[in-house]
Amino acid sequence: MAEKGWLILNYTIPKEPSRVRVSVWRKLKKYGSVNIGQSMWLLPLSAKHIDIFTEISDEIIQNSGDAYILKGNFVRENGSDNIVELFNKARDEEYKELLEKCEDFFREIDKETERQNFSFAEVEENEEEYNKLIVWYRKIAERDFFSASLRIVSEQELEKCKNTLEDFSNWVYELNSENN
Numbered sequence: 001m002a003e004k005g006w007l008i009l010n011y012t013i014p015k016e017p018s019r020v021r022v023s024v025w026r027k028l029k030k031y032g033s034v035n036i037g038q039s040m041w042l043l044p045l046s047a048k049h050i051d052i053f054t055e056i057s058d059e060i061i062q063n064s065g066d067a068y069i070l071k072g073n074f075v076r077e078n079g080s081d082n083i084v085e086l087f088n089k090a091r092d093e094e095y096k097e098l099l100e101k102c103e104d105f106f107r108e109i110d111k112e113t114e115r116q117n118f119s120f121a122e123v124e125e126n127e128e129e130y131n132k133l134i135v136w137y138r139k140i141a142e143r144d145f146f147s148a149s150l151r152i153v154s155e156q157e158l159e160k161c162k163n164t165l166e167d168f169s170n171w172v173y174e175l176n177s178e179n180n
């Protein structure tokens with residue numbers, strides 16, 4: 001793998017108030033950074049990620065902490081490869097959770113079909129659930145910098161969710177049209 005530039009955020013924050021630690025941790029996770037040591041987080045080098053780490057660093061400093069942002073490259077050849085594996089592992093964990101929710105979606109449609117609950121309200125409810133899955137997928141994909149292995153599977157399952165919802169919606173429409 002070609003050598004990549006990396007952005008490193010190292011920081012210390014007072015133990016209290018804990019809300020600051022939680023806020024920083026949540027932001028680091030939200031933007032897809034990975035932890036490689038005690039309060040040391042990495043992102044691929046980009047202008048956007050510099051802005052993100054700068055914003056987080058400002059929050060840390062405003063709350064009596066210390067923060068350092070560095071640009072770097074690994075000295076050992078496999079260093080970047082190992083870090084890419086960490087990123088992909090983190091994204092695959094997120095994709096696994098998404099795939100579990102897709103299975104829940106399929107079970108819900110099956111359950112309503114078995115119950116013959118073919119109402120417009122049920123279609124709306126399932127559309128909302130499908131839209132939540134799409135939004136969640138987009139958030140994961142945005143921080144999937146290196147195309148984790150479960151990305152394609154997740155896209156395929158979401159397509160199955162879409163098709164299942166369309167089939168269910170068409171069935172509800174047909175059954176309700178016949179009754180009117």
